Amino acid sequence: MDSLTRSVQEYQPHHHREPILNVPGVVLATLGLLVGIHVVREYLLSEAQDTDLLLSLAFIPARYDSGLLGGVTLPGGAGAQVWSFFTYALLHGSWMHLVVNSIWLLPFGSALARRFGVLRFAAFMVVTAVAGAVAHLVTHSGEQSIVLGASATVSGLMAGAMRFAFQRGGPLGFWRQTDDLAYRVPALPLSGVWRDPRVFAFIVVWFGLNIVFGLGSFSISGEQAIAWQAHIGGFLAGLLLFGWFDPKPAVPANPY
Numbered sequence: 001m002d003s004l005t006r007s008v009q010e011y012q013p014h015h016h017r018e019p020i021l022n023v024p025g026v027v028l029a030t031l032g033l034l035v036g037i038h039v040v041r042e043y044l045l046s047e048a049q050d051t052d053l054l055l056s057l058a059f060i061p062a063r064y065d066s067g068l069l070g071g072v073t074l075p076g077g078a079g080a081q082v083w084s085f086f087t088y089a090l091l092h093g094s095w096m097h098l099v100v101n102s103i104w105l106l107p108f109g110s111a112l113a114r115r116f117g118v119l120r121f122a123a124f125m126v127v128t129a130v131a132g133a134v135a136h137l138v139t140h141s142g143e144q145s146i147v148l149g150a151s152a153t154v155s156g157l158m159a160g161a162m163r164f165a166f167q168r169g170g171p172l173g174f175w176r177q178t179d180d181l182a183y184r185v186p187a188l189p190l191s192g193v194w195r196d197p198r199v200f201a202f203i204v205v206w207f208g209l210n211i212v213f214g215l216g217s218f219s220i221s222g223e224q225a226i227a228w229q230a231h232i233g234g235f236l237a238g239l240l241l242f243g244w245f246d247p248k249p250a251v252p253a254n255p256y
Helices: 002-010 025-045 047-057 077-090 093-118 118-139 151-162 198-215 228-240
Strands: none
Touching: 025 093, 025 118, 047 077, 047 198, 077 093, 077 118, 077 198, 093 118, 093 151, 093 228, 118 151, 198 228
């Protein structure tokens, strides 16, 4: 190779190539935890043990009204009245239920994880899960049916991502920057959510689908009806509380 050719190659721009699997470690760890728990339930626990686990970790509205249980004490006792507000999100009714949630968790969870970092992301997931449980409790007070699945949290991740994904330079924007900067653009103010046609359309379609599926008693997993009120609770928490967790990254303004 002559010196001229070598010099030309040295000064040619190097194009940044994204790896095929560019998923933050905290998202992979979350998926691994969800899959691991389901594997244990499916293949390692007896039916009685699995039932005890479900009754200990799943969210059950009747748990908060002892008179409805006929004196029966559910596994987990008083502690479960606290932790089941978020541990229900670790359990799934079937492999299909888990796969569907995982498919949505990957893109939206990755977007939030890149922006928030590990601790903020984990806290955001817990808060949206709790919000989903609260919404379900308010609308299904006293019911003995169980609620499980990460759908409320995934809904919260979707809502949170909408606060910045469509912004100029964002991951879904028309003028996207480099991959790293795309997840650090200034977030859309809450008041601007209703004025951005793309974000507003996403919200309308999301609410419409959840209400249709909920009122129609459809089931993605094939085993239980969709707890659509919990989805809405998680979504609203993600949309409204996004600013609590957002580190508000600043992108330097172009002086020109």
